[in-house]
Amino acid sequence: MHYIIHTFGCQMNVADAEVLAGHLETMGYSETTTEELADVILLITCCVREHAESKVYGKIGELYDLKQKRPEIILGVGGCMPQQADVASKLQQRFPYLDLVFGTHNLASFPDLLDQVRNSGSTVVEVLHGVGGITENMPRVRRDNLKAWVTIMYGCTNFCTYCIVPYVRGKEQSREMSAILTEICDLAERGYREVTLLGQNVNSYGTDLVAHPDFADLLQNIEQISGIERVRFMTSHPKDFSRKLIAVLASSKKICEHLHLPVQSGSNRILQAMNRGYSREHYIALVDEIRRSIPNTVLTTDIIVGFPGETAEDFEDTLNLVREIRFDAAFTFAYSPRSGTVAATWAEQLSKEEKKERLKRLNDSVNEIALERNKPLVDQIVEVLVEGPSKTDETMLTGRTRGNKLVHFPSDPSVIGKILAVKITRAQTWSLFALPVGMPR
Ligand code: SF4
Numbered sequence: 001m002h003y004i005i006h007t008f009g010c011q012m013n014v015a016d017a018e019v020l021a022g023h024l025e026t027m028g029y030s031e032t033t034t035e036e037l038a039d040v041i042l043l044i045t046c047c048v049r050e051h052a053e054s055k056v057y058g059k060i061g062e063l064y065d066l067k068q069k070r071p072e073i074i075l076g077v078g079g080c081m082p083q084q085a086d087v088a089s090k091l092q093q094r095f096p097y098l099d100l101v102f103g104t105h106n107l108a109s110f111p112d113l114l115d116q117v118r119n120s121g122s123t124v125v126e127v128l129h130g131v132g133g134i135t136e137n138m139p140r141v142r143r144d145n146l147k148a149w150v151t152i153m154y155g156c157t158n159f160c161t162y163c164i165v166p167y168v169r170g171k172e173q174s175r176e177m178s179a180i181l182t183e184i185c186d187l188a189e190r191g192y193r194e195v196t197l198l199g200q201n202v203n204s205y206g207t208d209l210v211a212h213p214d215f216a217d218l219l220q221n222i223e224q225i226s227g228i229e230r231v232r233f234m235t236s237h238p239k240d241f242s243r244k245l246i247a248v249l250a251s252s253k254k255i256c257e258h259l260h261l262p263v264q265s266g267s268n269r270i271l272q273a274m275n276r277g278y279s280r281e282h283y284i285a286l287v288d289e290i291r292r293s294i295p296n297t298v299l300t301t302d303i304i305v306g307f308p309g310e311t312a313e314d315f316e317d318t319l320n321l322v323r324e325i326r327f328d329a330a331f332t333f334a335y336s337p338r339s340g341t342v343a344a345t346w347a348e349q350l351s352k353e354e355k356k357e358r359l360k361r362l363n364d365s366v367n368e369i370a371l372e373r374n375k376p377l378v379d380q381i382v383e384v385l386v387e388g389p390s391k392t393d394e395t396m397l398t399g400r401t402r403g404n405k406l407v408h409f410p411s412d413p414s415v416i417g418k419i420l421a422v423k424i425t426r427a428q429t430w431s432l433f434a435l436p437v438g439m440p441r
Helices: 011-026 050-062 064-069 087-094 110-120 165-169 177-189 215-223 243-251 268-273 280-293 312-325 352-377
Strands: 002-007 040-045 074-079 100-102 124-126 147-151 194-198 230-234 258-260 298-305 329-334 381-389 397-401 406-409 419-427 432-436
Touching: 002 011, 011 040, 011 074, 011 110, 011 147, 011 194, 040 050, 050 064, 050 074, 074 110, 087 100, 087 124, 100 110, 110 124, 147 177, 177 194, 177 215, 194 215, 215 230, 215 243, 243 280, 268 280, 268 312, 280 298, 280 312, 298 312, 298 352, 312 352, 329 352, 352 419, 381 406, 406 419
Parallel strands: 002 040, 040 074, 074 100, 100 124, 147 194, 194 230, 258 298, 298 329, 406 432
Antiparallel strands: 381 397, 381 419, 397 406, 419 432
């Protein structure tokens, strides 16, 4: 018996897909990349943007022919889309050939749901909306044997007015610190060298736990785990980024000098309308303090253009902020109204053309600055964790710097999985080229 999981959206979905793969393999399935051979096909969906949803609808439609040819195949849709009001029933009506529809809170019960489909032969729909406790120790098939995702908390309670996540992932729930540390110790024993801690807002880790540990405490404990050499985390929220955390980052040997700190807008009026809980001035002061304490920090961000009511002046504020902060990279998006969120109901929606034009101007600035930030790295020696063959040139290998910059270099595959010193020879906007200069370790 074989399975395929198609994963859309963020790293939370990637982490959930690893757990579903774990359940499936425990039930006797093995992975295939050929849909014609699969007995179970799962789509783990994202509803954060309209584009992500359209891709899912397209994929379900594409699977219709396969289901006609092989009615015994089990097609399942999980993840964030079914958690939205009415979407599970709409999916069932529009695609009656789906066998299983389940939500983000149904991971632990997935084997039972799959058994129900296999035994009954009819469609099973189960989408839990209340947040239960966290289920630990679920089986998991990790997609990488070098770098691991470790979820430290689930959900979000911030309710940014454009964002669907709190409605589909529920309120913030932190994992007990002991469970996280046990998982990372186990990863270290199995040879993992890098962990990325995941949460919608890692900076508020622990506020819901009885002992109220905070994120800085968690990082200090992870620092002690031998074998783990690099620690990353995402996503940070500027309103909850504490001085204590900056001090821990500055003193750590393992936490990589890369921060993803979504700013979303450079206009105070828009930040307030977004319910982000900080001002442009707060963000700039925070970045100044981070850069003073950790001078070589690589800083990336998320920015939305065309939020309802965004004037030309608001957009100029965003462009000016980008030029002032000089991000290493930015994930930029045109605002897309999400049904169920506050901002989607507002009347002052911008036209597609306006959003497109602003997005292009923003991207031009972001790209120009990204290249300028990379150029001074030429001739510098940096350490990369070697990941494998380059996706763009199979004669090269790729690795990432501690700042998360992608580096291509010629070398022997025996260095894959090792940390290697390389000298940067050329800089492009989104990648660097280098030559090895040291022995791998
Ligand atoms: S912090 Fe805001 S943008 Fe991030 S997941 Fe929570 S509600 Fe969404």
